[in-house]
Amino acid sequence: MSLIELRDLTHIYSQGTPFEKVAIDSLSLSIEAGQTVGLIGHTGSGKSTLISHLNALLKPSSGTVLLDGEDIFASKAAIRAARFRVGVVFQYPEYQLFEETVFADIAYGPKNLKLDNAEIDRRVREAAAFVGLDAGQFDRSPLELSGGQKRRAAIAGVLAMEPDVLVLDEPTAGLDPAGREDLLGRLFRWREVRGATIILVTHDMSIANRCDRLVVMSEGKIVLDGTPEAVFAHGEQLVSIGLDLPAAAHIAKLLRDQGLDLPAGIYTLDRLAEAILALRGKGASPC
Amino acid sequence: MDPIIRIKNISYTYPDADRPALDGVSLDIMPGTFTAVLGSNGSGKSTLAKHLNAILVPAGGKVFVDGMDTADEGNLLAIRRQVGMVFQNPDNQIVANVVEDDVAFAPENLGVEPKEIRRRVDEALKSVGMYEFRMHAPHLLSGGQKQRVAIAGVLAMDPDVLVLDEPTAMLDPRGRREVIAAVETLCRERGITVVLITHHMDEAVRADRVLVLDKGRIVLDGTPQQIFPQTAALQALRLTVPDTVALMSRLNAAGMDLPMDALTPAECAAAILEALQ
Amino acid sequence: MLKDITLGQYFPGDTVVHRLDPRTKLVLTLVYIAALFMVGSWGGYALVFAALASVAAVAHIRPRALLKGLKPLVFIIVFTAVLNLFFTGGDDILFQWRSIHVTWSGLKRAVSMVLRILLLVSGTFMLTYTTSPLAITDGLEKLLSPLKKLHVPVYELSLMMCIALRFIPTLIEETDRIMSAQKARGADLETGTLPERAKALLPLLIPLFISSFRRADELALAMECRCYNGGEGRTRMKQLRMAWQDGVAFALGAALVAGILLLRRLGI
Numbered sequence: 016m017s018l019i020e021l022r023d024l025t026h027i028y029s030q031g032t033p034f035e036k037v038a039i040d041s042l043s044l045s046i047e048a049g050q051t052v053g054l055i056g057h058t059g060s061g062k063s064t065l066i067s068h069l070n071a072l073l074k075p076s077s078g079t080v081l082l083d084g085e086d087i088f089a090s091k092a093a094i095r096a097a098r099f100r101v102g103v104v105f106q107y108p109e110y111q112l113f114e115e116t117v118f119a120d121i122a123y124g125p126k127n128l129k130l131d132n133a134e135i136d137r138r139v140r141e142a143a144a145f146v147g148l149d150a151g152q153f154d155r156s157p158l159e160l161s162g163g164q165k166r167r168a169a170i171a172g173v174l175a176m177e178p179d180v181l182v183l184d185e186p187t188a189g190l191d192p193a194g195r196e197d198l199l200g201r202l203f204r205w206r207e208v209r210g211a212t213i214i215l216v217t218h219d220m221s222i223a224n225r226c227d228r229l230v231v232m233s234e235g236k237i238v239l240d241g242t243p244e245a246v247f248a249h250g251e252q253l254v255s256i257g258l259d260l261p262a263a264a265h266i267a268k269l270l271r272d273q274g275l276d277l278p279a280g281i282y283t284l285d286r287l288a289e290a291i292l293a294l295r296g297k298g299a300s301p302c
Numbered sequence: 303m304d305p306i307i308r309i310k311n312i313s314y315t316y317p318d319a320d321r322p323a324l325d326g327v328s329l330d331i332m333p334g335t336f337t338a339v340l341g342s343n344g345s346g347k348s349t350l351a352k353h354l355n356a357i358l359v360p361a362g363g364k365v366f367v368d369g370m371d372t373a374d375e376g377n378l379l380a381i382r383r384q385v386g387m388v389f390q391n392p393d394n395q396i397v398a399n400v401v402e403d404d405v406a407f408a409p410e411n412l413g414v415e416p417k418e419i420r421r422r423v424d425e426a427l428k429s430v431g432m433y434e435f436r437m438h439a440p441h442l443l444s445g446g447q448k449q450r451v452a453i454a455g456v457l458a459m460d461p462d463v464l465v466l467d468e469p470t471a472m473l474d475p476r477g478r479r480e481v482i483a484a485v486e487t488l489c490r491e492r493g494i495t496v497v498l499i500t501h502h503m504d505e506a507v508r509a510d511r512v513l514v515l516d517k518g519r520i521v522l523d524g525t526p527q528q529i530f531p532q533t534a535a536l537q538a539l540r541l542t543v544p545d546t547v548a549l550m551s552r553l554n555a556a557g558m559d560l561p562m563d564a565l566t567p568a569e570c571a572a573a574i575l576e577a578l579q
Numbered sequence: 580m581l582k583d584i585t586l587g588q589y590f591p592g593d594t595v596v597h598r599l600d601p602r603t604k605l606v607l608t609l610v611y612i613a614a615l616f617m618v619g620s621w622g623g624y625a626l627v628f629a630a631l632a633s634v635a636a637v638a639h640i641r642p643r644a645l646l647k648g649l650k651p652l653v654f655i656i657v658f659t660a661v662l663n664l665f666f667t668g669g670d671d672i673l674f675q676w677r678s679i680h681v682t683w684s685g686l687k688r689a690v691s692m693v694l695r696i697l698l699l700v701s702g703t704f705m706l707t708y709t710t711s712p713l714a715i716t717d718g719l720e721k722l723l724s725p726l727k728k729l730h731v732p733v734y735e736l737s738l739m740m741c742i743a744l745r746f747i748p749t750l751i752e753e754t755d756r757i758m759s760a761q762k763a764r765g766a767d768l769e770t771g772t773l774p775e776r777a778k779a780l781l782p783l784l785i786p787l788f789i790s791s792f793r794r795a796d797e798l799a800l801a802m803e804c805r806c807y808n809g810g811e812g813r814t815r816m817k818q819l820r821m822a823w824q825d826g827v828a829f830a831l832g833a834a835l836v837a838g839i840l841l842l843r844r845l846g847i
Contacts, residue, residue, distance in 0.1 A: 057474045057475065057476050058444060058445060058476075058477070067759060070763055072759050072762055072763065095765075098762065098763065103760075103763040104763075105760045105763070106756075108760060110753075110756070110757060110760075110789075110790050111757055111761060111786055113781065113785035113786050123764055123765075123766075123782065124764035124765050127764060127765030127766060127767070128765060158789070161344070162343060172764060173763065173764065176764065176765070188471070189390075189468075189471045189472065190343070190501075191342045191540065191541075192342075192501060192503075192540065193540035193541070194343065196542075218475050220475075257474070257476035258475055258476075259475040261545075262544075262545030262546065262567060263549070265567045266545075266546070266567050266570055266571050266574075269567060269571035270571050270574060273571065273575055275575065275578070284549050285552075287549060288549060288552040291553060291558075291574060291578070292556050294578060295577075295578060355804060357800065357803070379806055379808070382803070382804055382805075382806050386804070387801075387804040389801060393749055394793075394797035394801065395797065395801035396745065397738075397741070397802060398713065398741060398745060399713060399741070399745040400711070403713065403817070406817075407802075407805055407807075408805035408806055410814055410815055410816060411805060411806040411807050411813055412806050413812045413813060415814065416814060416815060416817075419815075420816055423816060439748075440745070441748040441749055441752075452801075456805065459805065459806065
């Protein structure tokens with residue numbers, strides 16, 4: 016049984032008005048426990064609407080969302096359970112900070128879980144450590160933190176709920192390159208330690224190519240689904256739906272267009288360098 | 303030719319800050335050039351940008367725009383008209399709820415004749431490819447389109463310099479491509495001086511000149527071809543190198559002999575092909 | 580979802596009514612309201628209705644759109660009708676049951692009050708359906724411009740209104756976003772006692788305030804960068820200009836008032 020299963024999901028905004036818009040169009044998708052899934056697609060492809068269904072924030076216009084085989088909209092209790100098992104970090108999560116101190120803000124989710132104080136304390140400290148926020152910041156107002164620290168505090172607020180599935184919508188948007196690398200590394204480590212499932216929503220291909228599996232959305236539908244290697248082999252299709260190729264895949268495509276015999280599906284610089292060096296060996300030998 | 307912007311040893315410290323945001327920056331920017339400014343968060347990039355159109359006035363040193371001292375209050379409007387500024391969040395710089403009315407905002411403020419405003423608005427919208435959206439409501443546009451409207455709103459002042467402070471940070475790849483293409487066209491075809499602050503190396507690669515800031519000082523200054531091969535220096539400054547450079551340095555480490563100044567994917571591919579043949 | 584609320588009543592179009600100067604439409608709406616209160620006979624209501632129907636027809640406003648707009652008023656209309664029907668005194672009793680009695684004059688009054696509300700609201704819809712909020716703001720600014728002499732900051736007020744209109748959709752989106760984020764952290768905004776619910780709103784309101792201030796800050800900076808320095812010396816791209824159609828509209832408005840007064844005199 017899959018951890019998450021979407022069956023024939025459709026979501027229509029403003030149904031029955033002139034502003035009606037089909038955001039998700041009879042989409043089916045299964046996600047296994049422990050996977051790192053990249054959900055990619057340009058703005059308006061339906062990916063944000065999709066993730067709001069995973070923790071029961073949005074009710075589908077039709078179709079079902081199953082978590083461990085159970086319909087998450089079956090009862091109020093099921094909705095609440097889904098909300099705690101699937102943690103969602105939305106875009107620019109720093110805008111959700113509201114408590115007087117960083118500690119209280121990270122503790123907001125665990126408090127809603129009605130945990131006792133000792134457990135809340137443990138979770139807040141652990142989550143803060145995962146995102147690299149040191150305990151010296153706990154008593155400060157979240158408003159006094161730097162942009163990058165605010166982002167970390169907000170993410171910690173969701174990690175502290177210890178969800179089985181962590182969904183992050185563009186977690187690194189607006190960070191500088193070093194901040195981006197650091198945060199991603201920490202999220203992947205959290206996944207390893209907790210054995211959780213991660214769904215990364217992004218249009219940054221340098222993030223996408225670190226996932227086990229990529230799901231590409233366009234106009235409310237899944238258009239590609241597979242390993243990064245399989246997905247990035249469809250370069251032209253990705254560009255046509257408004258996405259970029261990872262630089263390595265782009266350069267590989269340019270070289271292939273010039274008649275160079277590179278294997279399909281190259282998307283990392285390491286693989287590309289390897290493949291080019293292999294060709295060099297071959298090119299030299301016949302002489 | 304005289305520089306359009308001349309910065310002489312400026313420093314600036316924000317109130318309540320314990321160290322200066324800018325610490326002895328000197329810089330000349332020539333008319334019609336495309337300059338990219340890089341640096342990690344907190345390096346002083348945005349503070350530098352705010353000095354270019356007198357939002358901030360240096361605590362020490364001087365900034366001259368087209369010969370005008372930014373510290374002189376009397377020059378304020380003339381400088382702001384001359385140096386257009388575009389910010390990161392397109393939502394927070396659009397004033398009106400119809401695209402063309404928003405673009406008209408600046409020339410209306412300047413007291414330009416109605417007919418001339420109409421001409422400028424149409425021209426500005428055309429030059430960023432947003433003319434057919436002139437009657438739309440901004441909140442229904444995509445991020446890239448909103449940002450192009452914001453650029454048009456600045457162009458309607460008829461500025462000589464365009465300063466963009468991380469204009470693509472909140473955009474998706476399509477939006478980024480649209481905005482950067484529009485900016486490049488303005489520079490190359492209309493001769494507008496561009497200062498682009500960015501975190502994206504692939505955008506900086508297209509500039510004539512790259513400046514790297516760190517702790518309020520300019521630490522690297524040169525053409526992209528001079529700057530980007532310095533992988534070690536860039537990494538020490540918390541910056542990444544363009545993927546093309548990363549690839550070529552890997553290949554060169556394995557014994558190939560590629561020129562490190564092939565920065566765009568196309569140039570890089572061409573260099574690899576040549577080396578293989 | 581908050582997104583589902585459709586905001587603003589404006590239906591873009593290109594009819595004569597749409598193209599009229601917003602000042603004309605504002606003034607004529609006032610004239611229309613005044614005329615409605617001058618009505619003193621059933622013929623007068625018929626005339627007002629005819630006027631309304633012709634404007635709606637010319638502006639391509641379908642009756643369904645009007646009815647939809649009137650829907651939220653059902654309660655007020657029923658309430659007014661009931662009040663007038665049962666609580667108007669008089670001897671011309673039409674119907675009586677225990678202490679409840681309905682009189683002829685009560686019935687007449689109820690019908691006339693309901694007609695008045697319906698015609699009044701529908702009439703103002705003619706303005707808002709055919710005029711963009713921005714044009715209304717522009718028109719108001721021009722109409723109120725004599726107040727500038729009294730140092731009333733007319734331009735600033737109209738700019739404030741314009742910016743408010745511009746940011747309504749943005750703030751709705753923002754509210755939606757923050758609400759989702761807090762719900763994702765287990766916030767419960769729907770159940771609990773009133774004080775509990777009020778407290779539960781803090782995680783929504785505080786971030787919303789903070790972000791609105793941040794937006795205001797950034798917007799003010801962007802406006803400064805675009806040479807904003809108050810209303811003085813400002814020009815406008817779009818000049819409001821009266822055309823002959825506006826003259827015709829005023830003449831028709833005057834005719835409506837004259838007609839109502841005449842019918843009232845004749846008692847039709």
